[in-house]
Amino acid sequence: MFNAFLQFLMFFLEYFQHILVQIKSSTVFDLSGKVLLQSNSEKLNISSFTKGTYLVKVEFADGSTKTKKVIKE
Numbered sequence: 001m002f003n004a005f006l007q008f009l010m011f012f013l014e015y016f017q018h019i020l021v022q023i024k025s026s027t028v029f030d031l032s033g034k035v036l037l038q039s040n041s042e043k044l045n046i047s048s049f050t051k052g053t054y055l056v057k058v059e060f061a062d063g064s065t066k067t068k069k070v071i072k073e
Helices: 004-013
Strands: 023-029 035-039 052-060 065-072
Touching: none
Parallel strands: none
Antiparallel strands: 023 035, 023 052, 052 065
């Protein structure tokens, strides 16, 4: 099962291994910018999504955001 959120966090953990990351919210967009999924939890389940490319935007507790491209195969 593909877990986009896990892939996204692993990207950050490579650089910030000793920093606790507190996530406020996560949003998944298609490439046209349409919101497909929003979550206030630490998990995103995109198992029902078709194969393709998506954007995952994470808002952190400090108000900063980061967007990453995720490819579901």
